[in-house]
Amino acid sequence: MVALVSRYLLGVVFLMAAVSKIINLHDFENQVLLHSPLPGAVAKLLPSGDISLSFSVIRIVGLILPWLELTCGLCLILRRAVRESAAIIALLLTLFIAQALVFRSDDCHCFFFPTLAPTFSWWWHPVRDTLLLSCSLYLARKGIPKMSETR
Amino acid sequence: MRVRNFLHILAVSAALAGYSAWVSSRGEKESPVSAQADNFPGTDIPLLNVAEAEALWRKSSTLFVDVRPHPDYEFGHIQGAINLPEEEFDTCFTALKPQLEQAEAIVVYCKNADCGKSYWCALGLRKRGFRQVRIYPHGWYEWCEYKLSITGQGS
Numbered sequence: 068m069v070a071l072v073s074r075y076l077l078g079v080v081f082l083m084a085a086v087s088k089i090i091n092l093h094d095f096e097n098q099v100l101l102h103s104p105l106p107g108a109v110a111k112l113l114p115s116g117d118i119s120l121s122f123s124v125i126r127i128v129g130l131i132l133p134w135l136e137l138t139c140g141l142c143l144i145l146r147r148a149v150r151e152s153a154a155i156i157a158l159l160l161t162l163f164i165a166q167a168l169v170f171r172s173d174d175c176h177c178f179f180f181p182t183l184a185p186t187f188s189w190w191w192h193p194v195r196d197t198l199l200l201s202c203s204l205y206l207a208r209k210g211i212p213k214m215s216e217t218r
Numbered sequence: 219m220r221v222r223n224f225l226h227i228l229a230v231s232a233a234l235a236g237y238s239a240w241v242s243s244r245g246e247k248e249s250p251v252s253a254q255a256d257n258f259p260g261t262d263i264p265l266l267n268v269a270e271a272e273a274l275w276r277k278s279s280t281l282f283v284d285v286r287p288h289p290d291y292e293f294g295h296i297q298g299a300i301n302l303p304e305e306e307f308d309t310c311f312t313a314l315k316p317q318l319e320q321a322e323a324i325v326v327y328c329k330n331a332d333c334g335k336s337y338w339c340a341l342g343l344r345k346r347g348f349r350q351v352r353i354y355p356h357g358w359y360e361w362c363e364y365k366l367s368i369t370g371q372g373s
Contacts, residue, residue: 092242126269130235130238134231134232134234135227137231137234138231139227142227148227150223151219151220151223154219154224155227
């Protein structure tokens, strides 16, 4: 039962998150590049400190992220590669939580629901993501119960 | 867990992302003015954010036009930009016209969004038939804030 609820919860949430980004990829890219502290932070991590290079890096990540969320969400709902999808989702959620805790900015919502984000304070996102992370870790560890275990 | 499943998920995501990027790049080629870009009110002149301006700057076919006074331009300007001071627009335009005609995209900027010179110059260029003109409203100050490529005596 727990596995079923977790699987559908994660699958639906990530499908919705992916679709909200895919229908307006240009706005999502703008939000990440212009309204988040990520470009500056990434530039500091790069050896050259080049902000234009950090734009390119973030652009590539932003291009792949929605489709990765879509693929993982579909895999969970369709019961395909459940443990692997849950593991990838757990990794993404860990990154989202770390980002929210490090920057503590109301602008750091862009990785989930760009259109809904301004409604919530910065602390809601790590709380929500922690709940989802616990579901994903459970699924990654347990997977789908075999039929003999449910009887 | 199987490594093969991880690879399948990543491959599918990368393929979808690549297809999405290819489709959007084709869309940009067919309509040079992005349908999603903000435009200068009352016109179809696109307003660029810093990421869009920087992406255009990387293309050799783009020409940046600095409309600030000549001393400001000499002190520092976006690398590769030419100077077309708004106060001397009519006199300087003739000499710069061949360069402007060769550019696939013309990005006009001044010091920041509070300065209206870039808007006036962009309108002037549009009236003279340059449909490839765009405005980078936040201009020089923002370009410097992001530590993008500049040149000049003071840089």
